[in-house]
Amino acid sequence: MENMKQRRTIRKYQSKDIPAELLNDLLETSFRASTVGNMQAYSVVVTRDAARKEKLAPAHFNQPMVKAAPVVLTFCIDLNRFSKWCEWRHAVPGYNNFEWFVTGAIDALLVAQTFCVAAEEKGLGICYLGTTTYNPQMIIEALELPELVFPIATVTVGWPDECPNQVDRLPIEAIIHHETYRDYTAEDIDRFYAYKESLPENKQFVLENNKETLAQVFTDVRYTKKDNEAMSEALWNAMKAQGF
Amino acid sequence: MENMKQRRTIRKYQSKDIPAELLNDLLETSFRASTVGNMQAYSVVVTRDAARKEKLAPAHFNQPMVKAAPVVLTFCIDLNRFSKWCEWRHAVPGYNNFEWFVTGAIDALLVAQTFCVAAEEKGLGICYLGTTTYNPQMIIEALELPELVFPIATVTVGWPDECPNQVDRLPIEAIIHHETYRDYTAEDIDRFYAYKESLPENKQFVLENNKETLAQVFTDVRYTKKDNEAMSEALWNAMKAQGF
Numbered sequence: 001m002e003n004m005k006q007r008r009t010i011r012k013y014q015s016k017d018i019p020a021e022l023l024n025d026l027l028e029t030s031f032r033a034s035t036v037g038n039m040q041a042y043s044v045v046v047t048r049d050a051a052r053k054e055k056l057a058p059a060h061f062n063q064p065m066v067k068a069a070p071v072v073l074t075f076c077i078d079l080n081r082f083s084k085w086c087e088w089r090h091a092v093p094g095y096n097n098f099e100w101f102v103t104g105a106i107d108a109l110l111v112a113q114t115f116c117v118a119a120e121e122k123g124l125g126i127c128y129l130g131t132t133t134y135n136p137q138m139i140i141e142a143l144e145l146p147e148l149v150f151p152i153a154t155v156t157v158g159w160p161d162e163c164p165n166q167v168d169r170l171p172i173e174a175i176i177h178h179e180t181y182r183d184y185t186a187e188d189i190d191r192f193y194a195y196k197e198s199l200p201e202n203k204q205f206v207l208e209n210n211k212e213t214l215a216q217v218f219t220d221v222r223y224t225k226k227d228n229e230a231m232s233e234a235l236w237n238a239m240k241a242q243g244f
Numbered sequence: 245m246e247n248m249k250q251r252r253t254i255r256k257y258q259s260k261d262i263p264a265e266l267l268n269d270l271l272e273t274s275f276r277a278s279t280v281g282n283m284q285a286y287s288v289v290v291t292r293d294a295a296r297k298e299k300l301a302p303a304h305f306n307q308p309m310v311k312a313a314p315v316v317l318t319f320c321i322d323l324n325r326f327s328k329w330c331e332w333r334h335a336v337p338g339y340n341n342f343e344w345f346v347t348g349a350i351d352a353l354l355v356a357q358t359f360c361v362a363a364e365e366k367g368l369g370i371c372y373l374g375t376t377t378y379n380p381q382m383i384i385e386a387l388e389l390p391e392l393v394f395p396i397a398t399v400t401v402g403w404p405d406e407c408p409n410q411v412d413r414l415p416i417e418a419i420i421h422h423e424t425y426r427d428y429t430a431e432d433i434d435r436f437y438a439y440k441e442s443l444p445e446n447k448q449f450v451l452e453n454n455k456e457t458l459a460q461v462f463t464d465v466r467y468t469k470k471d472n473e474a475m476s477e478a479l480w481n482a483m484k485a486q487g488f
Contacts (some may be wrong), residue, residue: 001362003271028416029248034372037466040414045421052423076425081418082462085433089459094469099476102377105346106353106397110372113277113357118245127276128354133346144424171285172272172324177289179296180388181320189329201383215333218326222281225338232343241328 003121008166010125013158017070022122023157030115035107038130041100042108043078046071052142059138060131061156069156074132074139075112077104079244080148096148101244105152112153125160128153134231136238147243167198247365254369257402261314266366267401274359279351285344286352287322288385289395290315296386303382304375304398313400317357318376318383321348323488340392345488349396356397361484369404372397378475380482391487412440455468 027044035041047053048071056074057066063149066072079095086093116126132139132154139151175194196202199212205217219225271288279285291297292315300318301310323339330337360370376383376398383437405436418436428436440446441458449461463469 001273001365004358004362005276007276009278024420028347029245029421031413031416032249032251033418034253034360034370036372036374037462038413039462040419043421043425045423045425047411047423073270080367081428081433081436083350084428085437086459086463088430088433089457091463092469093463093466094472097472097476098480099377099472102349102396102479103374105349106377109350110351110357110360113354114248114361116278116354117358117361118248121245126278128280129270130280130347133343133350145426148429149425152346166276167282169275172268172275174258175275175284175287176268177287177387179289179291179293181287181289181390181393183390183421184328185323186332189325189332192325195331213333215330215335217332218281218283219335219337221318223338225336228338228341228343230424232341234341235346 004117005119006166008164009127010158010160010162011065011127011155012160012162013065013069013125014161016159018124018157018159023071025064026115026122029118030111033114035110036103039082040107041077041079041082041095041104042111043076043081043149044111045074045076047074047106047143055142056139059135059142060129063129063131065127065129065156069127069158071157073112073115073155073157074143074151075108075153075155076145077101077150077152078148079104080146083148096243098244101150101239104150108152112155116155119157123159124157127156129156133235136235137241140238140242143219145242150239150242150244168199170196171206249366250405250410252408253371254402254404254405254406254408255309255371256404257309257313257400258405259368260403262368262401262403267315270359270362270366273362274355277354277358279354280347282479283326285321285323285326285339285348286324286355287320287393288355289318289320291303291318291387299386300383303379303386304373307373307375309371309373309400313371313402315401317356317359317401318387319352319397319399320389320397321345321352321394321396322392323348324390340487343488345394346485348394351394357400360399363401367403368401373400377422377479378480381485383487384482388488389486394483394486394488412438412443
């Protein structure tokens, strides 16, 4: 557990490869994660080929990890395999809907995170690419995902070539609620966000972006309402186009 | 990693409690999981109180684990805290949409699964309740979740009072794709599902339910198209009602 407490996201990797046996062992371990009805409503696409990474990179806003990591994993919701099994067994599947998009996402994400914990235990470094839900359609095309398959998380994996500082987290009492949800007062928010707001790197972001508060860096620069709404629509359309 | 390979879901628990320090330590460890933009778009509601478990149980179809486990954890998508921070910092949040429902779900599920791996390492047993996405509205009411907070996974936790057999999984080549998604032929499906279909307990399910194939047990009994569509609508409506 010490390993899990000390973890940091790794964005720079050595050029050293990941042996297929190790990768398969880590993936097999991750497939022991809980899954709804033991249906395993997920698939994992392994990208090692430079040309394929080249195709995938624009979907991830050309973040350098995509081409620099020896392995890129795309964890997908997959109701295609299960539905095919049903059809070839004289059973009528009913998994092309929102409920199973979400259920498949849960299945796939438990696998993704189990993989990451296991990989870090073996000394590998990982980075989740938040861009997966921004440009799903480009990923669907690059990986040739059929109907009822949808990319939900992308993880770059490799041997660490950096040891960044651990980033801050909110105090645990900001996250944990007892028995019922206790909504936040202005005083709670001040207390819980004080440390984050006090960090020199965050003060620097405020200055650099010519903003008054750190929150404005998020709302006006990083994740604007306008961008979020455009991404919502694209995500929804991609989900529908994949048959959910 | 051996622990992760040997895991099984635990549904029967000793009456022994989980000390608050241990639970907090496990939760704090789980909050080191990756999170989009370090926004921690999640909250965890801890249920220990018998009366509250009583309220929660019907939402989970009265599965006995809810009342029997010393601790029930509801992992929630939470854009309420972050949005409040924005509002009180003269920033205009834009996280009340589908993109951030999905992003919050990813954040919350990485935390949930990290918690589970850590808990199992400490000898605890866990069970995910798939019912969370079937009856979100009942959970929202039982835990008094405000707008922009949504339950995405429920985990019961306790000291194991059983050691069930490990359940089957598909062969790893059924799940892993190289470079692009390779769609399944009828022969692939036969090969990948042969072991599952050969298991005596699965043959028993087919017999008991008076079906021809195991797939029909899933489509006609466990997760029917009609139920799935009703649940999709309820999930969608609950998501909208919570302001996403």
